Amino acid sequence: MLAHRPAVGVSAVDATVLEVRNLTTEFTTKWGTVRAVDDVSYSLKRGETLGIVGESGSGKSVTALSIMRLVPSPAGRIVGGEVRLNGRDLLALSEGEMTGVRGREIAMILQDPMQALNPVLKIGDQVAETIAIHQGLRGKALLEKVIEALRHVRIPAPEARVKDYPHQLSGGMRQRVVGAIGIASQPSVIIADEPTTSLDVTIQAAYLRLLRQLQEEYGLGIVFITHDFGIVAKMCHRVAVMYAGRIVEMADVGTIFDSPLHEYTKALINSVPPLEADLERLPQLDGQPPLLHDLPPGDAFAPRSTLAFTPEDASVRPELVEVEPGHWVQLSRPSVADFDRYAHLVSYG
Amino acid sequence: MLRFLRKRLIASAIAMLLVTLVVFVLARIQGDPRALYIDENMSQEMYEALGRELGLDRPLYYQYWVFVSQIATGDLGVSIHQHRPVADIVLERLPATLKLATAGFIFSIVIGVPLGILSAVRRGSAWDFAGRTFAVLGHSLPSFWVAIMAIFIFSVQLRWLPAFGDGGLDHYILPAVALGWAAAGGQMRLMRSAMLETLDSQYVVLARAKGVSQRGVIFKHALRNALLAPLTFAGLTLGSLITGAIIVETVFAWPGLGLLAINAVVASDYAILQGVMIVITFFYIATSLLVDVVYAWVDPRIRYE
Numbered sequence: 014m015l016a017h018r019p020a021v022g023v024s025a026v027d028a029t030v031l032e033v034r035n036l037t038t039e040f041t042t043k044w045g046t047v048r049a050v051d052d053v054s055y056s057l058k059r060g061e062t063l064g065i066v067g068e069s070g071s072g073k074s075v076t077a078l079s080i081m082r083l084v085p086s087p088a089g090r091i092v093g094g095e096v097r098l099n100g101r102d103l104l105a106l107s108e109g110e111m112t113g114v115r116g117r118e119i120a121m122i123l124q125d126p127m128q129a130l131n132p133v134l135k136i137g138d139q140v141a142e143t144i145a146i147h148q149g150l151r152g153k154a155l156l157e158k159v160i161e162a163l164r165h166v167r168i169p170a171p172e173a174r175v176k177d178y179p180h181q182l183s184g185g186m187r188q189r190v191v192g193a194i195g196i197a198s199q200p201s202v203i204i205a206d207e208p209t210t211s212l213d214v215t216i217q218a219a220y221l222r223l224l225r226q227l228q229e230e231y232g233l234g235i236v237f238i239t240h241d242f243g244i245v246a247k248m249c250h251r252v253a254v255m256y257a258g259r260i261v262e263m264a265d266v267g268t269i270f271d272s273p274l275h276e277y278t279k280a281l282i283n284s285v286p287p288l289e290a291d292l293e294r295l296p297q298l299d300g301q302p303p304l305l306h307d308l309p310p311g312d313a314f315a316p317r318s319t320l321a322f323t324p325e326d327a328s329v330r331p332e333l334v335e336v337e338p339g340h341w342v343q344l345s346r347p348s349v350a351d352f353d354r355y356a357h358l359v360s361y362g
Numbered sequence: 363m364l365r366f367l368r369k370r371l372i373a374s375a376i377a378m379l380l381v382t383l384v385v386f387v388l389a390r391i392q393g394d395p396r397a398l399y400i401d402e403n404m405s406q407e408m409y410e411a412l413g414r415e416l417g418l419d420r421p422l423y424y425q426y427w428v429f430v431s432q433i434a435t436g437d438l439g440v441s442i443h444q445h446r447p448v449a450d451i452v453l454e455r456l457p458a459t460l461k462l463a464t465a466g467f468i469f470s471i472v473i474g475v476p477l478g479i480l481s482a483v484r485r486g487s488a489w490d491f492a493g494r495t496f497a498v499l500g501h502s503l504p505s506f507w508v509a510i511m512a513i514f515i516f517s518v519q520l521r522w523l524p525a526f527g528d529g530g531l532d533h534y535i536l537p538a539v540a541l542g543w544a545a546a547g548g549q550m551r552l553m554r555s556a557m558l559e560t561l562d563s564q565y566v567v568l569a570r571a572k573g574v575s576q577r578g579v580i581f582k583h584a585l586r587n588a589l590l591a592p593l594t595f596a597g598l599t600l601g602s603l604i605t606g607a608i609i610v611e612t613v614f615a616w617p618g619l620g621l622l623a624i625n626a627v628v629a630s631d632y633a634i635l636q637g638v639m640i641v642i643t644f645f646y647i648a649t650s651l652l653v654d655v656v657y658a659w660v661d662p663r664i665r666y667e
């Protein structure tokens with residue numbers, strides 16, 4: 014089995030920085046209303062990395078955007094839930110207050126460094142912008158801070174790089190710039206949405222190492238969205254598996270790999286290629302990812318399950334229950350082999 | 363940047379040469395240029411002497427060379443009706459056309475660009491709807507019809523604005539709207555779609571995630587990237603506004619190149635028509651060169667190619 018990342022350091026114990034409760038986000042599309050994030054709850058401690066995995070379209074990015082309150086509007090909107098960052102409910106803040114939180118207390122690293130940097134602004138200016146906004150620095154002090162941030166993400170000769178435009182840097186360097194923007198104001202949480210998908214393997218490894226170092230240095234909490242279970246094993250302390258906008262299983266990384274309970278988690282893990290064959294995406298599981306505008310009313314996974322679902326089993330929406338301390342799973346009757354052991358936890362309304 | 367400039371300059375020169383070639387060929391296709399001078403008292407000797415004077419006994423490529431070098435020195439020939447150098451006549455009328463085109467241009471930018479930004483930022487709102495209606499109307503209403511309706515409503519009925527001729531600022535309003543509406547509509551639609559695209563881009567998401575305010579996102583991050591398409595379009599419209607002026611000038615009796623060209627057609631004064639054509643082409647090519655330079659300045663990727 015893969016070597017798992019050890020548990021979070023003692024100093025971090027129980028300092029919850031981010032808590033998401035019953036978060037629900039909908040989009041209005043021409044096929045009707047689509048629930049891209051459906052009743053998602055999780056928490057993140059200081060210095061901890063929570064992996065979010067799931068097929069394309071399962072709602073990983075929209076969950077991240079909802080936390081940042083950057084869901085594309087007017088098509089999308091958050092319809093319910095709470096997002097507590099250091100105890101404060103972000104969904105209750107005014108837009109002006111939220112602007113002060115973004116980049117200061119919670120930052121984001123996006124998937125594609127080619128697209129994430131503004132092509133017409135020098136990278137120095139793009140890093141400077143966030144520092145100027147949140148730390149109020151100007152002129153020489155600002156420039157020094159920018160160079161320091163670039164040096165922090167191990168960009169060589171940062172004094173010269175500040176004058177470069179994004180297209181003059183390699184993909185790996187650009188992603189470091191995005192990282193520098195993320196950590197510039199020392200936020201307590203960073204959401205990394207597939208930050209290494211577009212990088213090649215060695216650059217990816219270096220970047221992940223860098224993220225871990227920064228995490229240890231600052232005690233960053235990281236929400237790490239990825240398709241790649243190899244990265245999950247290296248980076249994450251805990252993992253949440255998403256399907257059709259819901260979390261179907263969540264546990265520490267050892268449990269997810271060694272004793273997953275949900276059929277979908279097992280299928281995802283079994284479809285992981287041997288480590289040397291680093292694929293960008295998960296190999297196809299059997300069946301199609303669900304169409305969100307046309308979800309079955311009860312258990313969204315039932316139509317793809319290879320298990321024997323009776324119509325009655327399929328018609329109930331499974332709850333996410335804590336079957337062991339720290340191990341949460343959506344219990345549907347057929348999806349958990351020894352369902353009877355946990356049956357007392359479930360109360361089908 | 364210098365290399366880029368040199369490349370563009372050479373391309374523009376070639377384009378200009380090609381246009382003079384077309385004008386030259388058209389002129390020769392028209393028939394023997396002596397035909398316009400002939401009268402019944404003309405002897406065969408006089409006819410041939412005229413041919414030598416006009417260089418018609420020389421090979422065609424030589425005639426073309428003379429034609430181009432004359433244009434290059436600002437010699438556009440002589441009008442057979444006005445008996446004056448065409449260059450003088452065209453230069454007299456040029457300022458009026460340029461002023462009108464500039465007015466139309468300013469109208470298209472000042473109305474089109476902000477309307478496009480507003481429509482994109484308030485996607486789906488009443489502003490968006492109004493902006494798009496404005497664009498569709500500008501696109502589908504012919505400029506002469508707009509010109510006539512404008513005169514009818516604002517000059518004849520309401521008596522707010524003058525209907526004819528050059529004059530103070532108020533003389534510019536109706537012709538500028540008639541001339542610039544289509545361009546303003548195009549500008550608005552381009553600005554809107556470019557803005558929608560950049561507002562949806564990853565770097566705008568990242569800018570918002572950094573804590574940049576809505577205003578900063580729109581003006582610093584989205585607008586500058588979105589300006590490229592409307593900028594190119596603006597340059598092209600500047601050229602087409604000069605050509606479009608021909609129609610609007612006739613309706614408003616505006617003493618510019620358009621009116622000159624129409625009168626030249628009526629009088630079959632080919633030299634003047636040719637002169638107007640060359641001058642308009644020159645402006646068309648010069649404005650698109652200017653646009654490319656500005657474009658390269660806005661987008662560093664082009665500069666460093």
Ligand SMILES: Nc1ncnc2c1ncn2[C@@H]1O[C@H](COP(=O)(O)OP(=O)(O)OP(=O)(O)O)[C@@H](O)[C@H]1O
Nearest residue numbers: 040049068069070071072073074075076085088305
């Ligand atoms: N702008 C949008 N308009 C309408 N629906 C959207 C929009 N963005 C996302 N969705 C819906 O939300 C669902 C989840 O999208 P999301 O981007 O979160 O998936 P993801 O898990 O991040 O997938 P991937 O692995 O491909 O990045 C999509 O399937 C789609 O139905």
Ligand SMILES: [Mg+2]
Nearest residue numbers: 073074075206
């Ligand atoms: Mg995604």
